[in-house]
Amino acid sequence: MQEKIIILDFGSQYTQLIARRVRELNVYCEIHPFNHLPQFDDTVKGVILSGSPYSVRQDDAPQIDFKSLEQKFPVLGVCYGAQYIAQHSGGEVKPSSIREYGRANLQFIANDNVLMKNISPASQVWMSHGDTIYSTPDNFEIIASTDTVKVAAYHVAGTNTYGIQFHPEVTHSTEGKQLLENFLVDICGCKQDWNPDAFVETTIAELKAKLGDDKVVLGLSGGVDSSVAAVLLHHAIGKNLHCIFVDNGLLRKNEFEAVLDSYKHMGLNVRGIDAKDRFLSQLAGVKDPEQKRKIIGRVFIEVFDDAAHEVQDVKWLGQGTIYPDVIESVSVKGPSATIKSHHNVGGLPDYMKLKIVEPLNTLFKDEVRKVGKALGIDPLILGRHPFPGPGLAIRILGDITPEKVAILQEADAIYTNNLKESGWYDKVWQAGAIFLPVQSVGVMGDERTYEHVICLRAVGSLDGMTADWSHLPYELLAKISNEIINNVKGINRVVYDISSKPPATIEWE
Structure with missing residues (x-):
């Protein structure tokens, strides 16, 4: 049977990212909501408690019986998870005097603790919390601090329970993957055989x-x-x-x-x-x-x-x-x-x-x-870019006609071919042409034209949840624009979308 790590989700935007990082370390894991617990059978090697948009001080904050879990498995609490373990063990969590959000550096690291093995002095971490652990029970050992967060990481003595106030799963925590590997391999005993x-x-x-x-x-x-x-x-x-x-x-x-x-x-x-x-x-x-x-x-x-x-x-x-x-x-x-x-x-x-x-x-x-x-x-x-299930229907804004489909297919083909020939196709996550429901004045030869507009869209992303517009070279955009206008009858203007997600979605519809 495949060994696995269980990630209990308290609603954090980063929960899926924890799973991705665990799997990058060749360890299989599953995400389960805190209120829909899975079967904890012999294949489970450890449990990670995620962050949350809630405060542990709220009456309706997510609750979990972590005491029964820590008796059977190694447990790692991340952000909310760390605060929850601390508070329900007799510690105190209060609102931060200054909200911690963004990059920070570890000023103290207990390198003799297995969770902090091979973590460098002044290692950069990512904080995102409005509460702080102000005090911990006597059996909590502080194993990392920043200049403003004393309890950046802790170990509950005599157990395999750990808590970290920062997010190791985001790339801004430069040695977060090392910390996760310490937990998965050295503490949980995972074999890293999932590939x-x-x-x-x-x-x-x-x-x-x-x-x-x-x-x-x-x-x-x-x-x-x-x-x-x-x-x-x-x-x-x-x-x-x-x-x-x-x-x-x-x-x-x-x-x-x-x-x-x-x-x-x-x-x-x-x-x-x-x-x-x-x-x-x-x-x-x-x-x-x-x-x-x-x-x-x-x-x-x-x-x-x-x-x-x-x-x-x-x-x-x-x-x-x-x-x-x-x-x-x-x-x-x-x-x-x-x-x-x-x-x-x-x-x-x-x-x-x-x-x-x-x-x-x-x-x-x-x-x-x-x-x-x-x-x-x-x-x-x-290597194909993601393509929406409704296809070009949602890349043609407004009503759909066979003529518009044919125009968009031609423009999209020119766009895609140029991306491939220039080596840019594999550098962007998704690209496509959009047929806009507007017409614009143009001049072709000595004639005035009043024709359609095509918008080009190209974004970089890992999974489509967020995306940044791709900075295609001006020379490439100019070449694509000229080819579309010169070869696709009915188009006299090409524009480029420089919106990121959020706030804009990748597709226009």
Whole structure:
């Protein structure tokens, strides 16, 4: 059985980041809300208590029986977690005289303590708290301080319980990864044996046992997640996997044919369905982005259901759901406020009567790519930028027409090709062209024009949660703009989006 670390989530914005750092150290971990505890079986090697937007002094602050946990497992409290352990052990937590937020340096480090092993003098850490631990019980040993925070880290004597006031998971804590490794390896005894090859071997074995001779139907999108899920399932059940790739008329230029061809070269049992007219006719005249998403989702389910019914005795629906989707659905506060409708297959109607199999639902996006590499999947598929489920429908602001789709496909192709030729495609996380619902005056030759505007968008990100606009070279932007205006009829102006997320989202709709 795979050993693991349990991270109990108290609502911190950094909880997923703790998990990512633990996994980067080749240790498997799971995030669970503090109010939905998992089974703590023999595979659990340790527990991490996350930060929280709450104060431990609030009446409605998250509560956990950490005493029973520390009797069985090593425990590391981070920020709120550290304050919670201190207060519920007899210490005192008060509002900080000066709110600690940002970079700080450790002035004192007890290097003889295993948690602080190999942490440098004056090591930089990231603070983010409004409360401070003012006093600790007699059996608490202070093992790190800053010039303003006396209890920056502590160890409860005679136990494997530790608390740190700073956030080791963020890159601003320059030796945070070392501290986490000290906890995982030296204190919890983790073997650091969780890697893509191990995941592939274990997952294929589990899928074989779970599915047997059953048939599975899976909707491919051309993206990383569904492609990796398909190959894992293919390794487990072979031709009993039936893949369906739908052309909704809103893919990028020549994408349907190119992706379908690459899937067939991978040995997948895949069927392509041309449903362009069905989607575009349903979208005619619709301008509201939420309505577009709902129409596309509904029509996709109808097309997918028709195709699935042609497979005899199918029992399972395969999906490329990844871990952030799972975490979101069981978060501390429940699913977050809807910013945009979910754009994957998502809520399938009851009449399909299919059981769900999600081979990637424990992985983050970067881990999915590593697994895909271990499976030998074409780097062109693994390196593809994220592309929204509704496709170009939400990159055409306003109503959708075949003419606008064709214009955007041409402009987007020129943009993407230039990024690839210049070496910039792999340097940005996501890029795309947006068709704006405005026209502008231009001059071509001796003629006045009044034509459409294309906006270029390119961002850098780790996981799409936050993103910064990419500083593409002026010379490259100029070349792309000239090629689009000269070659795409109907466009006479190109602009570049320099908004970051937040406050702007990556997609415009």
